[in-house]
Amino acid sequence: MKKYRVAIVGLGRMASTIDQEVVDYPAITLPYSIAASCQQIEKAELVAGADILPEKLKAFGERWEVKALYEDYLEMIKQEEPDMVAICTKGEIHAEMAVKVAETGVPMMYVEKAMACSMKEADVVLEACQNNNTLFNTGVLRRFDSRYHKAKELMDAGEIGQIKSIIHFGSTNLMHGHIHSIDTIMYLLGDPVAESVWGELRPRSLEIKNNRLDKDPSAIYHIAFDNGTEAWTIPSGMWDFEIWGTGGSIRGMNNGIEWTIRKTYKINDKRAIFRESTYPEYKAYSATAACLEDLIEAYEQKRPTLGNVEVTHRATELCLAIAESHRTGKRVNLPLDNKELYVWHV
Ligand SMILES: NC(=O)c1ccc[n+]([C@@H]2O[C@H](COP(=O)([O-])OP(=O)(O)OC[C@H]3O[C@@H](n4cnc5c(N)ncnc54)[C@H](O)[C@@H]3O)[C@@H](O)[C@H]2O)c1
Structure with missing residues (x-):
């Protein structure tokens, strides 16, 4: 071998x-x-x-x-x-x-x-x-985590109907933290292209001088993707991701430790609600190992990697577009025109 x-x-x-x-x-x-x-x-x-x-x-x-x-x-x-x-x-x-x-x-x-x-x-x-x-x-690494793969498998199998939106819960900074939340959302939605983004940095009074930030600020956002799906972040919580479809929802809680699924349940002839159902078995596996194995398999199979450079470029663009939205006070259409905008991160 x-x-x-x-x-x-x-x-x-x-x-x-x-x-x-x-x-x-x-x-x-x-x-x-x-x-x-x-x-x-x-x-x-x-x-x-x-x-x-x-x-x-x-x-x-x-x-x-x-x-x-x-x-x-x-x-x-x-x-x-x-x-x-x-x-x-x-x-x-x-x-x-x-x-x-x-x-x-x-x-x-x-x-x-x-x-x-x-x-x-x-x-x-x-x-x-x-x-x-x-x-x-x-x-x-959530992109390579078997627990997020299971959630996507359920979404792709239509278990919660047509996917409408994803909400991330967690207070975090833009380039270090939200690159994760945005990449996870993109992965779960099948890496659609984003059309526009609204963002705000914290504190709200933060000024971006000379097109440059030398610290990585907290941020919130709303993203509209070209397949009609939308994503938000709420600046509190434990890195939960809640995925909403026309027929239910999936929630990953406590940074992926627990998962629940709710599905359509008819309570009478006229009305249905979403009721908790059994979440299928899944096996946890090292996401770092899976990421490196994906590189090796892609090399051997002559296929793109799961987090290929084009996808990563788009996730990075979304983070920077959030800062641009804060800087201009407006919603930003993608691709981002302001290529020089610089946000430092660890
Ligand atoms: N994906 C994750 O879950 C995860 C977790 C932790 C850290 N990170 C990221 O990993 C990166 C590193 O973070 P860390 O906490 O491991 O940092 P660290 O400070 O522990 O390690 C960085 C190392 O790089 C070395 N270094 C600096 N300049 C160098 C150069 N020119 N050539 C060779 N070595 C050089 C430093 O001496 C240091 O030993 C950061 O971008 C961080 O955001 C990611």
């Missing part, structure tokens, strides 16, 4: 140590870090790591028994010739690194979210991946 060589850039929490933070938190199915996931995936072999900090290199090398350690990630790629590179550095350098990694010709790339801080940057990543045929997934 072919084992694909995986190399990681940025050897911190997501690369290496995050599993210990979420032990006993059933919203996350371990393994969570890229390194731990590589150990679970039969077709993956963790071969190298790069970080600018010597102490991170040392800790990573000892923890995962990796000997090929580099300060310079491009030198690592040159020497180790990995099949997959996982970029796990902070947000402001994701785009620059993603472009450079794509240009080396590495066929598979995992990039932590969000892919870019502006659409100008996101466009360059899109182009670099398209020009180099780089298969691409990001760390928006």
Whole structure:
């Protein structure tokens, strides 16, 4: 069996140590870090790591028994010739690194979210991946989580009728948090194209000066998609997602720990209500492992990845369009004209 060589850039929490933070938190199915996931995936072999900090290199090398350690990630790629590179550095350098990694010709790339801080940057990543045929997934992990796959399976099977809207419940920031909520909504709806978005940043008085925000603000939004579906976020709650159809609703609660389904129930000849029904069995599986496995399967099957660069580009555009709506005080039609608008994130 072919084992694909995986190399990681940025050897911190997501690369290496995050599993210990979420032990006993059933919203996350371990393994969570890229390194731990590589150990679970039969077709993956963790071969190298790069970080600018010597102490991170040392800790990573000892923890995962990796000997090929580099300060310079491009030198690592040159020497180790990995099949997959996982970029796990902070947000402001994701785009620059993603472009450079794509240009080396590495066929598979995992990039932590969000892919870019502006659409100008996101466009360059899109182009670099398209020009180099780089298969691409990001760390928006609900898209790869078997529990969200079950919800989508039920939606696609018509269990709650025709899908009308999705509501996300949770207070979070724009580029770090809502990239997840928006990507999850897009995934559940089958990745429709968004037509327009209204957004507001918090505090409402926040001013975007010189087309740039150097912090990642909390945000709310309403999105209209081209298939007639709509999405909202409510800035409180526990990362619930409520999907409403003409024949019922599905709700993922407490960040996906519990799920319920309500279906049409006739209470008399004239009226029907939605009544709770039995939610089918599902098996939890590591979303990080599923994300990396999707890259490998896509490579072997010559198909697009589930979180491909075009889809990720559109989710990023939605986040930035929320900031643009706040900046202009108006609803924004997509595609976003203001490509220079920059929002920093971790
Ligand atoms: N998808 C998820 O569930 C999830 C969870 C946690 C973090 N994240 C994301 O992962 C990214 C990293 O977050 P983290 O908490 O792991 O950060 P971290 O600070 O723990 O690790 C980042 C590492 O990158 C290194 N680094 C910085 N510049 C570098 C360079 N030029 N070359 C090589 N290494 C470099 C740093 O020294 C550090 O060790 C962030 O974008 C964060 O949003 C995602």
